[in-house]
Every structure is written in C-alpha cells, then in structure tokens.
Ligand SMILES: Nc1ncnc2c1ncn2[C@@H]1O[C@H](COP(=O)(O)OP(=O)(O)OP(=O)(O)O)[C@@H](O)[C@H]1O
C-alpha cells in the first residue's frame with residue numbers, strides 16, 4: 001500500500017540536531033535519496049519549546065539546501081509530556097465512527113490538559129479483558145506546540161502534512177528494519193539532548209510509551225561544572241574524551257556519573273512497564289539518539305539494566321546509493337532514527 005504513494009520528507013526538529021531524511025520506494029524497497037543533519041546552538045529550543053523561531057527557521061533552510069531536499073511535503077513530530085500525552089484506556093465497545101463523535105468526551109477524564117487546547121487522535125487496539133469494553137490508544141497533542149513546529153517548517157519553505165509523535169516514528173523505523181519475534185518485548189529508547197523517548201513493543205506492538213525530560217545535556221552540564229568549561233568546550237570534550245589539562249580518567253568519571261542519572265530514568269520507565277504488565281521481562285533494548293553515543297554509555301546501560309543493548313540500525317533495510325559516505329551514515333544511524341520513521345509516512349496515513 002505504501003509503495004506507489006508519493007514520498008514525503010521526514011523532519012526531526014531536536015534541540016541539538018535537526019535531521020531530515022528523504023526516501024524513495026523503488027520496486028518494493030526503500031532507497032535513501034537525501035539525508036542531512038545540522039547542529040543548533042543551545043537555548044534555541046528548550047523543554048520542547050521553540051524559543052528563537054527565526055534561527056530555527058534559518059537552520060532548517062540551511063539544512064534543506066545542503067541536503068538538497070527536493071520535496072516540500074513533510075512529516076514532523078512532537079514529544080515530551082508537556083506537548084503530547086499518549087494513554088491506553090478501556091472504553092465501552094463502539095464503532096470507529098461512534099468513537100470519532102465522542103472522543104472529546106471520552107478523552108477528557110484521561111488528559112491533563114484542557115480538551116479545547118489539544119488535537120485528539122485515537123486508535124482502537126482491540127477488545128479489552130473486561131466484557132463489552134475495548135482498548136483504545138488516545139493521543140492528545142497541544143495545539144500551540146503543533147502550531148510552533150508547523151510554523152517553523154512552513155517558514156522554512158516546507159509543507160507539513162503529517163504531525164507524528166517521536167515514539168511512533170521510532171516504531172515505524174523498527175518495523176522497517178527488524179524481524180518481530182512474537183514472544184519478545186523490545187524497548188526502543190531514544191536518548192536525545194534534552195529528552196528520552198521510550199516505546200516498548202510486545203511482539204512488535206507498542207504497549208508502553210513514556211517521555212522523560214533528561215538526555216545528553218546532563219553529560220555536557222556535568223562536564224561544564226566539573227571543569228569550568230563553556231557549553232561548546234564541554235560538548236567537544238564529551239566527544240573527544242580529553243583536552244589539555246584534563247585527563248581521560250577524570251572525564252570518564254564525570255560521564256559515568258551523568259550516565260547513571262540517565263539510566264536511572266530509563267530504569268524508572270522499565271519499572272512502570274513491569275508494574276503495568278505483571279512484571280514482564282524486557283528482552284532487548286534498541287538504542288537511538290546522540291545521547292547514547294557518549295563513551296561508555298552502552299555497556300553501563302546493559303550492566304545496570306541487565307538487558308542486552310544494541311545500537312539502532314535505522315538504515316539497515318534501506319538501500320544506500322554509492323554517492324553517500326557510508327562511514328558517516330554508520331555513525332549517524334542512531335541519530336536519524338526518528339527522521340527515518342517520519343520519512344516512511346505517506347500522505348493520507350492516520
Ligand atoms: N558522537 C556524537 N555525535 C553527536 N552527538 C553526540 C555524540 N555523542 C554524544 N552526543 C550527544 O547527543 C545529543 C544529541 O542527540 P540527538 O541529536 O539525538 O538529540 P536531539 O534530538 O537534538 O535532542 P532532543 O530530541 O532531546 O531535543 C547531544 O547531547 C550530544 O552532545
């Protein structure tokens with residue numbers, strides 16, 4: 001069904017990196033057409049709010065030009081609990097049309113925002129354990145946040161046609177690249193600069209999502225504080241592991257301590273998942289986001305959580321033409337996970 005429909009660009013506006021991906025379906029396989037990443041100065045986007053929209057617009061325009069993006073139709077996404085609420089609820093059985101009519105009323109008691117301030121969407125998941133009830137996924141996104149992100153994309157010359165949620169885009173990326181084992185629970189964890197998105201799939205179907213307001217900024221801030229550095233120097237130190245007058249051991253100790261805080265937050269999500277599912281096991285963690293690239297993070301997470309961890313291969317089932325720098329793509333693969341998931345969307349998708 002997807003093949004044959006027009007491509008759209010996937011645009012992931014993060015607080016540290018803006019990523020854009022354009023795919024083309026050729027004979028039943030996706031080909032990478034365009035991919036670009038640009039870095040934002042700090043403080044332009046804080047807690048999911050775009051504070052300096054004109055500089056974000058400039059950054060997107062620059063990205064469109066350098067990545068040579070050729071299509072305007074775009075999917076973007078929101079995340080963070082101050083922007084999007086995702087709830088699984090049990091409602092009396094009714095048809096999709098009936099629920100469309102009554103969703104506002106039904107959602108009101110579950111959504112912590114004024115119902116007039118959100119756009120609502122839902123998906124009927126199936127019959128519930130209780131008689132005459134059904135399980136429904138409700139998604140409520142703040143209208144002002146949608147507007148903020150849609151506006152910068154428009155001002156950059158794009159035509160936003162889909163507003164998705166990071167956690168669902170990650171799920172799309174996963175479906176494209178991984179074989180589903182019906183017996184397994186897989187946690188996709190996206191560690192950005194300021195946000196962690198968790199989506200736990202049971203037999204390939206999302207059963208739990210949670211966003212937390214921490215990420216790789218914790219590493220940077222810890223380095224800034226410990227060694228009295230500017231933000232830019234701390235970011236450099238984080239990636240290079242050492243600089244004049246600062247030993248690798250000291251840097252590593254600071255990074256480990258910040259990683260432990262991030263991992264504690266991930267573990268909290270896993271605990272909630274276990275609480276709501278009769279203490280089910282998580283078989284594997286698929287890690288996305290730049291925050292996961294910080295030295296030592298992967299083994300520490302695996303050790304603390306007691307779960308096998310793999311870096312996301314978001315381009316695994318996508319054909320990469322020779323014109324791309326494979327080494328660069330391999331490094332950036334986890335960072336573009338959301339953008340890849342968004343680029344898989346098609347106009348008319350719900
Ligand atoms: N080798 C690396 N290359 C790029 N970023 C890295 C690397 N190592 C660590 N990072 C960190 O990854 C984070 C950025 O990751 P990412 O691009 O996924 O975040 P984002 O989507 O912009 O942020 P958010 O969604 O949280 O607003 C930053 O904190 C950055 O310092």
Ligand SMILES: [Mg+2]
Pocket residue numbers: 013014015192193195289338
């Ligand atoms: Mg992000």
